[in-house]
Amino acid sequence: MIAATGAQFELTGEQRAIGALAAEVARREIAPFVAQWDRDHVFPRELYRKLTDAGIMGILVPEAYGGAGADYVSYALAIEELARVDAGTAVTVSVHTMICSAILRLGSDEQKARWLRELAAGDVIAGFALTESDAGSDAANIRAPANRTPDGYLLNGRKQWCTNGSYAGVIMAMFRTGGDGAKGVSAFLIDPATPGISVERVTEKLGIHTSNTCDLAFDDVAVALSSRLGEEGAGFGNAMRALTAGRIGIAAQAIGILAACLDESVAFAKERVAFGKPIGSFEGVSFKIAQMSTDLDAARMLTYRAAALADAGQPFAIAASKAKLFASTAARKHAAQALQIHGGYGYTTEFSAERHYRDAKITEIYEGTSEIQQLVIARSHLGRLD
Numbered sequence: 001m002i003a004a005t006g007a008q009f010e011l012t013g014e015q016r017a018i019g020a021l022a023a024e025v026a027r028r029e030i031a032p033f034v035a036q037w038d039r040d041h042v043f044p045r046e047l048y049r050k051l052t053d054a055g056i057m058g059i060l061v062p063e064a065y066g067g068a069g070a071d072y073v074s075y076a077l078a079i080e081e082l083a084r085v086d087a088g089t090a091v092t093v094s095v096h097t098m099i100c101s102a103i104l105r106l107g108s109d110e111q112k113a114r115w116l117r118e119l120a121a122g123d124v125i126a127g128f129a130l131t132e133s134d135a136g137s138d139a140a141n142i143r144a145p146a147n148r149t150p151d152g153y154l155l156n157g158r159k160q161w162c163t164n165g166s167y168a169g170v171i172m173a174m175f176r177t178g179g180d181g182a183k184g185v186s187a188f189l190i191d192p193a194t195p196g197i198s199v200e201r202v203t204e205k206l207g208i209h210t211s212n213t214c215d216l217a218f219d220d221v222a223v224a225l226s227s228r229l230g231e232e233g234a235g236f237g238n239a240m241r242a243l244t245a246g247r248i249g250i251a252a253q254a255i256g257i258l259a260a261c262l263d264e265s266v267a268f269a270k271e272r273v274a275f276g277k278p279i280g281s282f283e284g285v286s287f288k289i290a291q292m293s294t295d296l297d298a299a300r301m302l303t304y305r306a307a308a309l310a311d312a313g314q315p316f317a318i319a320a321s322k323a324k325l326f327a328s329t330a331a332r333k334h335a336a337q338a339l340q341i342h343g344g345y346g347y348t349t350e351f352s353a354e355r356h357y358r359d360a361k362i363t364e365i366y367e368g369t370s371e372i373q374q375l376v377i378a379r380s381h382l383g384r385l386d
């Protein structure tokens with residue numbers, strides 16, 4: 001539990017309370033249903049209204065807009081507790097929160113008034129649309145155009161793998177407004193009900209089945225000038241800043257998966273008997289648990305450090321990349337070990353180990369692959385040599 005980590009990282013009473021509340025909501029509102037939701041690929045829309053009551057949908061939104069006004073450390077703790085029960089729910093909230101923060105940071109007074117209250121109330125869920133079929137890691141190379149009109153912009157093209165897309169009431173989407181490269185990109189806040197936008201495909205995935213992922217098609221979508229988020233041409237930098245903060249959320253998601261793997265491996269290793277002894281008495285099993293526990297602590301320390309830097313208004317991009325890189329690698333590796341500890345049972349849906357194994361992998365891919373995190377970290381030492 002979080003309490004155990006408090007001895008190693010000074011958490012405030014409020015941060016602990018937020019983590020404990022998220023754990024309680026996850027235990028009550030998600031745990032009894034998650035296996036079925038995972039099997040049926042259910043996006044539990046009603047759940048997000050319940051998470052609102054616990055302050056989770058507006059966790060970083062100031063109280064003036066109806067949010068909880070909490071800090072990034074509390075946010076990381078809440079995402080961890082959600083992911084411990086369901087990684088799909090955790091990423092839904094993480095992406096939603098990333099957009100809330102972007103609107104807070106970049107939005108005009110009108111945009112803040114238009115969106116933040118509804119987002120904090122869970123009445124509107126937010127999505128993020130940057131990736132295209134030919135531009136993922138190389139996001140500065142997106143092509144979908146936003147052409148100026150007398151009243152605003154005309155959007156065209158396709159966006160791929162938009163988390164929350166089918167259920168979102170607002171999407172932060174990046175389009176090309178100028179020439180080539182990063183400087184030609186602008187961000188927009190778009191209501192997906194705008195004529196000309198359609199959900200083109202809902203993606204079937206290895207894991208995180210309770211998270212919605214879809215492709216969006218934009219066909220001559222007219223949006224007002226006031227829907228642009230931030231300056232024209234600043235959209236790439238603003239999207240990258242949003243993702244930097246988002247990486248704290250994905251690191252926390254990985255930590256939650258890892259924590260669940262540890263809890264379930266310990267319980268199973270004590271119960272399961274082979275050769276007349278609990279399997280936890282064999283070094284081959286207990287050392288796996290020892291490594292899992294050590295990596296979990298290390299992932300937490302890196303993630304809470306990145307979150308604390310963000311809270312202190314200090315640069316945190318490199319710390320967030322290190323946290324995501326380490327936590328996601330550990331989650332993927334130890335989810336496989338947790339399944340191994342469960343033996344044949346681990347390969348069946350009777351236990352959650354197989355779900356954690358499927359869910360863990362995505363943390364190494366979205367919001368910057370592990371290779372992209374390594375690029376960011378390496379450049380902090382070497383600069384750009386190319």
Ligand SMILES: Cc1cc2nc3c(=O)[nH]c(=O)nc-3n(C[C@H](O)[C@H](O)[C@H](O)COP(=O)(O)OP(=O)(O)OC[C@H]3O[C@@H](n4cnc5c(N)ncnc54)[C@H](O)[C@@H]3O)c2cc1C
Pocket residue numbers: 095127128129130131134135136137138160161162163164205213362365366367368369370371372375
């Ligand atoms: C379930 C899911 C949800 C997602 N949600 C969203 C979302 O909400 N919004 C959104 O915009 N996108 C989303 N994405 C997209 C995701 O962010 C991208 O898939 C990811 O950034 C990688 O891009 P790519 O798939 O195009 O892979 P590529 O960029 O083509 O990379 C392929 C491989 O090459 C490696 N590689 C690429 N460039 C380099 C380099 N310079 N050095 C070393 N290795 C390199 C990569 O690390 C990777 O291993 C989602 C994806 C998935 C699967």
